[in-house]
Amino acid sequence: MTTQTAPVVGFDRVTKSFGDVRAVDGLTLDLRPGETVALLGPNGAGKSTSLDLLLGLKHPDSGAVRLFGATPREAIVAGRVGAMLQSGGLMDEVTVAELVGLACRLHPKPYRPADVLARAGVAQIADRKVDKLSGGQAQRVRFALATAGDSDLIVLDEPTTGMDVTTRQAFWATMREQADQGRTVLFATHYLEEADAIADRVLVLHRGRLLADGTAAEIKAKAGARRIAFDLEGEIDEAALRALPFLTSLTVSHSGSAAGSGRTVRIQSADADATVHAVYGLGLYPHNLEVAGLGLEQAFVALTTAEEAKTR
Numbered sequence: 001m002t003t004q005t006a007p008v009v010g011f012d013r014v015t016k017s018f019g020d021v022r023a024v025d026g027l028t029l030d031l032r033p034g035e036t037v038a039l040l041g042p043n044g045a046g047k048s049t050s051l052d053l054l055l056g057l058k059h060p061d062s063g064a065v066r067l068f069g070a071t072p073r074e075a076i077v078a079g080r081v082g083a084m085l086q087s088g089g090l091m092d093e094v095t096v097a098e099l100v101g102l103a104c105r106l107h108p109k110p111y112r113p114a115d116v117l118a119r120a121g122v123a124q125i126a127d128r129k130v131d132k133l134s135g136g137q138a139q140r141v142r143f144a145l146a147t148a149g150d151s152d153l154i155v156l157d158e159p160t161t162g163m164d165v166t167t168r169q170a171f172w173a174t175m176r177e178q179a180d181q182g183r184t185v186l187f188a189t190h191y192l193e194e195a196d197a198i199a200d201r202v203l204v205l206h207r208g209r210l211l212a213d214g215t216a217a218e219i220k221a222k223a224g225a226r227r228i229a230f231d232l233e234g235e236i237d238e239a240a241l242r243a244l245p246f247l248t249s250l251t252v253s254h255s256g257s258a259a260g261s262g263r264t265v266r267i268q269s270a271d272a273d274a275t276v277h278a279v280y281g282l283g284l285y286p287h288n289l290e291v292a293g294l295g296l297e298q299a300f301v302a303l304t305t306a307e308e309a310k311t312r
């Protein structure tokens with residue numbers, strides 16, 4: 001039964017294996033109404049499998065998936081979910097308009113096909129056969145199918161793959177409108193800048209498990225590390241720099257100063273205050289000192305590499 005208070009998506013200790021590969025490993029999470037959620041993870045982390053389980057296309061070996069308190073199938077039949085999958089084949093020999101028209105007819109709460117075509121930016125190619133579309137055009141048509149009716153949850157698996165920069169920007173603008181209307185949006189992506197810019201919650205999957213769950217800022221903070229950069233003049237004792245406390249990486253390059261002897265030192269540190277203090281402790285005089293947080297991309301790499309090291 002659907003209940004008012006049930007989360008939009010609920011995974012309760014969900015596990016799914018393919019032979020020896022545990023694609024989803026005890027995943028528990030809730031999505032709340034109106035959230036825009038990015039699902040990140042390296043190749044093979046279990047993103048597509050999780051979305052397939054969510055949509056009832058695959059069934060868990062153990063645990064349960066609920067959408068709006070009901071089974072995925074019940075929620076989909078009720079028209080509460082619109083989905084855009086990575087490899088979803090489009091029917092051959094039909095036009096874009098025919099396909100979108102069909103999706104509208106099948107939706108319990110359909111929009112007008114003309115509006116759906118316009119919103120997805122495919123009105124100009126409505127008469128084209130869907131098997132003659134470019135990769136980016138096909139993605140837009142898949143998006144039109146996912147938004148053919150008034151769904152409460154939109155699920156997108158790597159939606160902007162194959163889209164050029166302008167198409168991608170237009171796509172996210174449309175997606176934001178969907179979110180602003182109170183819909184929950186869940187998207188898997190490899191573009192970390194998209195997750196950073198679009199999502200108000202980021203889930204990082206690794207080997208089927210949830211490695212991090214929070215805002216992009218929280219994920220960056222969880223990765224802990226900060227970037228430190230400064231210039232030094234004269235002889236550099238790299239061994240001494242390498243021995244600095246809390247250092248996780250070090251690069252030294254020519255700073256391009258006119259004198260030619262300058263070096264730029266770039267450090268990643270788990271405790272920037274302590275590392276900078278120790279730099280002064282070495283009797284060095286750093287110029288142009290900068291300390292900055294990690295970008296989401298670096299945080300993601302730091303988190304997943306640390307986890308790899310643990311499981312090795």
Ligand SMILES: Nc1ncnc2c1ncn2[C@@H]1O[C@H](COP(=O)(O)OP(=O)(O)OP(=O)(O)O)[C@@H](O)[C@H]1O
Binds near residue numbers: 023048
């Ligand atoms: N049908 C299947 N049969 C066998 N193994 C599978 C199947 N589907 C997925 N896997 C395996 O399960 C793991 C998770 O795959 P999944 O496609 O969910 O990852 P992903 O995070 O979406 O990866 P990508 O970023 O590469 O799309 C991988 O090791 C994959 O090889």
